[in-house]
Every structure is written in C-alpha cells, then in structure tokens.
Amino acid sequence: MAAVIRADDDTEWSMRPDDAAAAPIVLPSVADFTQTIRRQYDVAFGLDASFRTLYLRPGAPDAGTLWYDLGQGAACCMSFSMTPLIVNDRPLRRAGLIQSLHSVDCTADHLGRVLLHLAQVFQQHNCFAVSLYDVGVIPTELLYRLGFHASEDRYAYAVRGPNQEIAAFATVQPPFFIDFT
Numbered sequence: 001m002a003a004v005i006r007a008d009d010d011t012e013w014s015m016r017p018d019d020a021a022a023a024p025i026v027l028p029s030v031a032d033f034t035q036t037i038r039r040q041y042d043v044a045f046g047l048d049a050s051f052r053t054l055y056l057r058p059g060a061p062d063a064g065t066l067w068y069d070l071g072q073g074a075a076c077c078m079s080f081s082m083t084p085l086i087v088n089d090r091p092l093r094r095a096g097l098i099q100s101l102h103s104v105d106c107t108a109d110h111l112g113r114v115l116l117h118l119a120q121v122f123q124q125h126n127c128f129a130v131s132l133y134d135v136g137v138i139p140t141e142l143l144y145r146l147g148f149h150a151s152e153d154r155y156a157y158a159v160r161g162p163n164q165e166i167a168a169f170a171t172v173q174p175p176f177f178i179d180f181t
Helices: 030-040 049-055 108-124 140-145 163-167
Strands: 002-005 014-017 063-071 074-087 090-104 127-132
Touching (some): 090 108
Antiparallel strands (some): 063 074, 074 090
C-alpha cells in the first residue's frame, strides 16, 4: 500500500510507500488513469482542482488517496477523508468517508482487505464511523458482511454551468461519483 500524492507544481503523481521494504508499486500516469476512469464510469473525478487539493495533497492530515497493489495484477485506488461531526452545536468524534474507489481485477476478498485496512486507519484517527456511497464497485453482500448498513436517505444533485457542461450529464446512469468539495 502506498499514499498517492501530487504536489501543486507536479504534472504527475507519486507515491509514499507505507513500508520501505515493500516492493515498489508502479502507478499509472495521471493521463492513463484519467482515461481509464473516464471510460469505466459515467461520472468520475478529474485528478485536478478540488480533488487534487483535498485527496492528493502531500501531508494532508485528514484526507488522502491510497493505492493498494494486491498481487497478480489486482490493484485498488481509494480516496478518503475524515470529517468532524457536530450535532446541535455539540462536537462529536470524526467519521471516515470513503469518497472514491477504483479497482482493477479485484476479488471480493481483495476489496474486503482494503476496506478493513482503511477502517483501521480511521480507527487510529479516532473516527467512530465509516461511510461510503455504494458506487457499484463493492459487492453489496460484502458491505453487509463487513457491517455496513444501507441508509434510507436519498440525495438529489444539481449540475450548474454552461449548457455544454450540463449536456454531458444527459446520459448518466448509476453508479454516480459526486465530489462534495
């Protein structure tokens, strides 16, 4: 596993492995990864602008992107943040949010290991909950097995901008990736 970072003046991203003895992880170029997610998903993040400043910032204390090399060609890229929750002006502990997930040749066991690892990261940072939007990458059975529960909440989103930008969403079908930053 490695943290994926991209400094403001860098055109490519780089990684910071969690274990110096681990075999080096080869990241795809930013351009190749961008093309992959654009082909694979109806709506996906661009790796610049708000996504870059929150999830790829070196040294960010409460957000990041992790790349997991799971062997035999399987890999997973997951972005997350940790947000303090407040109810009626009363601060609670933080909650971990899995913002985006992209996997390559991953089995349910691979995804389970990745989710459990990130849950441990959240626990180490005093998070009391983990949330994610079901974006169709993780099998529903696995989410239930790991203790996730479906919420009855429903969300509506608006896209604002020039007509050419809005028109791009005309054929969007689930799963959706939405950036709340």
